Amino acid sequence: xxxxxxxxxxxxxxxxxxxxxxxxxxxxxxxxxxxxxxxxxxxxxxxxxxxxxxxxxxxxxxxxxxxxxxxxxxxxxxxxxxxxxxxxxxxxxxxxxxxxxxxxxxxxxxxxxxxxxxxxxxxxxxxxxxxxxxxxxxxxxxxxxxxxxxxxxxxxxxxxxxxxxxxxxxxxxxxxxxxxxxxxxxxxxxxxxxxxxxxxxxxxxxxxxxxxxxxxxxxxxxxxxxxxxxxxxxxxxxxxxxxxxxxxxxxxxxxxxxxxxxxxxxxxxxxxxxxxxxxxxxxxxxxxxxxxxxxxxxxxxxxxxxxxxxxxxxxxxxxxxxxxxxxxxxxxxxxx
Amino acid sequence: xxxxxxxxxxxxxxxxxxxxxxxxxxxxxxxxxxxxxxxxxxxxxxxxxxxxxxxxxxxxxxxxxxxxxxxxxxxxxxxxxxxxxxxxxxxxxxxxxxxxxxxxxxxxxxxxxxxxxxxxxxxxxxxxxxxxxxxxxxxxxxxxxxxxxxxxxxxxxxxxxxxxxxxxxxxxxxxxxxxxxxxxxxxxxxxxxxxxxxxxxxxxxxxxxxxxxxxxxxxxxxxxxxxxxxxxxxxxxxxxxxxxxxxxxxxxxxxxxxxxxxxxxxxxxxxxxxxxxxxxxxxxxxxxxxxxxxxxxxxxxxxxxxxxxxxxxxxxxxxxxxxxxxxxxxxxxxxxxxxxxxxxxxxxxxxxxxxxxxxxxxxxxxxxxxxxxxxxxxxxxxxxxxxxxxxxxxxxxxxxxxxxxxxxxxxxxxxxxxxxxxxxxxxxxxxxxxxxxxxxxxxxxxxxxxxxxxxxxxxxxxxxxxxxxxxxxxxxx
Numbered sequence: 001x002x003x004x005x006x007x008x009x010x011x012x013x014x015x016x017x018x019x020x021x022x023x024x025x026x027x028x029x030x031x032x033x034x035x036x037x038x039x040x041x042x043x044x045x046x047x048x049x050x051x052x053x054x055x056x057x058x059x060x061x062x063x064x065x066x067x068x069x070x071x072x073x074x075x076x077x078x079x080x081x082x083x084x085x086x087x088x089x090x091x092x093x094x095x096x097x098x099x100x101x102x103x104x105x106x107x108x109x110x111x112x113x114x115x116x117x118x119x120x121x122x123x124x125x126x127x128x129x130x131x132x133x134x135x136x137x138x139x140x141x142x143x144x145x146x147x148x149x150x151x152x153x154x155x156x157x158x159x160x161x162x163x164x165x166x167x168x169x170x171x172x173x174x175x176x177x178x179x180x181x182x183x184x185x186x187x188x189x190x191x192x193x194x195x196x197x198x199x200x201x202x203x204x205x206x207x208x209x210x211x212x213x214x215x216x217x218x219x220x221x222x223x224x225x226x227x228x229x230x231x232x233x234x235x236x237x238x239x240x241x242x243x244x245x246x247x248x249x250x251x252x253x254x255x256x257x258x259x260x261x262x263x264x265x266x267x268x269x270x271x272x273x274x275x276x277x278x279x280x281x282x283x284x285x286x287x288x289x290x291x292x293x294x295x296x297x298x299x300x301x302x303x304x305x306x307x308x309x310x311x312x313x314x315x316x317x318x319x320x321x322x323x324x325x326x327x328x329x330x331x332x333x334x335x336x
Numbered sequence: 337x338x339x340x341x342x343x344x345x346x347x348x349x350x351x352x353x354x355x356x357x358x359x360x361x362x363x364x365x366x367x368x369x370x371x372x373x374x375x376x377x378x379x380x381x382x383x384x385x386x387x388x389x390x391x392x393x394x395x396x397x398x399x400x401x402x403x404x405x406x407x408x409x410x411x412x413x414x415x416x417x418x419x420x421x422x423x424x425x426x427x428x429x430x431x432x433x434x435x436x437x438x439x440x441x442x443x444x445x446x447x448x449x450x451x452x453x454x455x456x457x458x459x460x461x462x463x464x465x466x467x468x469x470x471x472x473x474x475x476x477x478x479x480x481x482x483x484x485x486x487x488x489x490x491x492x493x494x495x496x497x498x499x500x501x502x503x504x505x506x507x508x509x510x511x512x513x514x515x516x517x518x519x520x521x522x523x524x525x526x527x528x529x530x531x532x533x534x535x536x537x538x539x540x541x542x543x544x545x546x547x548x549x550x551x552x553x554x555x556x557x558x559x560x561x562x563x564x565x566x567x568x569x570x571x572x573x574x575x576x577x578x579x580x581x582x583x584x585x586x587x588x589x590x591x592x593x594x595x596x597x598x599x600x601x602x603x604x605x606x607x608x609x610x611x612x613x614x615x616x617x618x619x620x621x622x623x624x625x626x627x628x629x630x631x632x633x634x635x636x637x638x639x640x641x642x643x644x645x646x647x648x649x650x651x652x653x654x655x656x657x658x659x660x661x662x663x664x665x666x667x668x669x670x671x672x673x674x675x676x677x678x679x680x681x682x683x684x685x686x687x688x689x690x691x692x693x694x695x696x697x698x699x700x701x702x703x704x705x706x707x708x709x710x711x712x713x714x715x716x717x718x719x720x721x722x723x724x725x726x727x728x729x730x731x732x733x734x735x736x737x738x739x740x741x742x743x744x745x746x747x748x749x750x751x752x753x754x755x756x757x758x759x760x761x762x763x764x765x766x767x768x769x770x771x772x773x774x775x776x777x778x779x780x781x782x783x784x785x786x787x788x789x790x791x792x793x794x795x796x797x798x799x800x801x802x803x804x805x806x807x808x809x810x811x812x813x
Contacts, residue, residue, distance in 0.1 A: 086525055087751075102745050140745030167532050168547075169387060 070206035081156030084134020131201035135161030142175035186214035232261035395421025398710030398727035399552030407504035441721035446728035557712030569696035575623040580684030596779035705749030
């Protein structure tokens, strides 16, 4: 345990803080190749045991665990469970982020799944909101017509969410909540959702591999995965932690742990190893003066990612480099 | 969790028995006239029957236009909208023979909004307003390609919009002869165990809930009063007398005339080749006198108001003509031939009415889950013909804002987009209202210096076509 921590401390800033570092990529890509071959044979049910052995070979790290739930994080949110809907309060930033992430989800789902009826642009789609908190994102998605299930391990948050949506009959029908973790849900709902949304969640998780594999499980083939999170760069440390938490106090102090941030390249690699291909990555930035988010070119601080679960599962002996053999629309991306 | 919340709601509101009454299908619910059916097929949840997405309070021109505009908006399909009006339903199957007295001038911008609601099929008798000319001022637009405005009776507008609403009856409902007695506002933040919606209590005892309340209930708005929105207002000590005029001979009636008398402006707006509408703003006393006059004397009063020169002083006349000569030397091709207003032969029967004038502006157009539009938010002097247009501008922008919010899955009553509406409309309305008020004050006096000032100012404006075009453009938005 301690050696890993030391390794993280030593290697982490050194390796991760460079925005593009060839060392990381080469090492990680080899690791990914090894791990990807293993993970396909592991498949779905006994992943957790094998995760342990795979986790040891990873360089960018959080302590390996068998579950996505990190008790310390859960405790942080437990304390603030009643404040989710205070629009001027601590979660105000998340409320204003809806201006970006709801259109992002709505439009990308439109691209992939086609137009539904007007007025309810996403009717008939089942969406899973992982780490829904007080339902800040689940409610707008429900209003757009989708059937949303919001899950969060913190029970008080789920209760707040249920109470808030209980007054509106539209939302009552379409948005449901459950207090559980993703892996618990993944066992019941295999291939049950058209889309999974994990917004501002992956930086609070204990284990990303479990997360990615569960997402892969619960999604229908061709389903979409939406993630918004923070990048792991110097800039994100300065703005995301120092400025946001300590200086401007936009976000309560201690909300984020820079060690858990993940860069878009690493996240993309991780997702690809679990059967996704990343369709879009966009940078986001928050303006504390206006309280509004906007899109930007650089993914240095916050970013949003849209990935699609591949429709056909490749055979275990196929090499990953041959992405053109798959029948998804090709993307012209290369790693170097 | 859900059942607990529902039970609590039902107990608090006591709606249980009303729900039963609805199901009994009795016509004793005399309030619910019109085409909307009172029973629904949805599951028997008390709050579902009563909860609307948007309630519009006030079914005048602006309120009905708002209801139509929201009903036609594709992003708002599926939202439940309700319009509450205290008066009768205004139906008109064909254009009536005689004109009614209250008319409005509709700018091209408003016409565009209304044309989306199929209003144009009724407007086959409208007149086109080419230039606005005054005995002291010449103000016309030479290169005019499009119409400047349309003169339409208020009743016709409301009837056409009502007809349009009937085609939207699946999600827009209208309740006539419904008076609201009380509004209950929600807490601005989420307090558990309290209802987060606006509650509207009607005179018949029913309570409706809504996520957004739009107040379009006129200058003495109850919504504005109950919400405690501070209003800047004053009375002009003037009343307007309106009537329908028969002209002495048919003419190509496409010009509106307005003359500023010391007591107030008198205006003649064209309705057809032989008829025009009169709007004469004057002191309360004089207005009452005018109403008492018999028809002939009234007609004489109107003609003399337009034609007599008794208020001109020697000084002003000389100064004015000198200035005009000077300007024609500087800019030889400015100015235009003076047209003369038509003379009046008679008035429409029983068409004389008067109403008081004032100025009012609400300092805020919105509160949490509330917005006010039209005269409830801003009230102006009719001298520029802009009151209705400002209201229609509110309708267009609020619809746009709500449509975008719905497309983003937002709660319709949330402050963020309502603030956007308020900012934008205040930015547009305030300069217009200030200009109208300034004009009114400028022309209320007979003192020579002011008269000279305004004469020179207007003659100078007259010679600057770009400036006139700017004013036209602003007023036609």
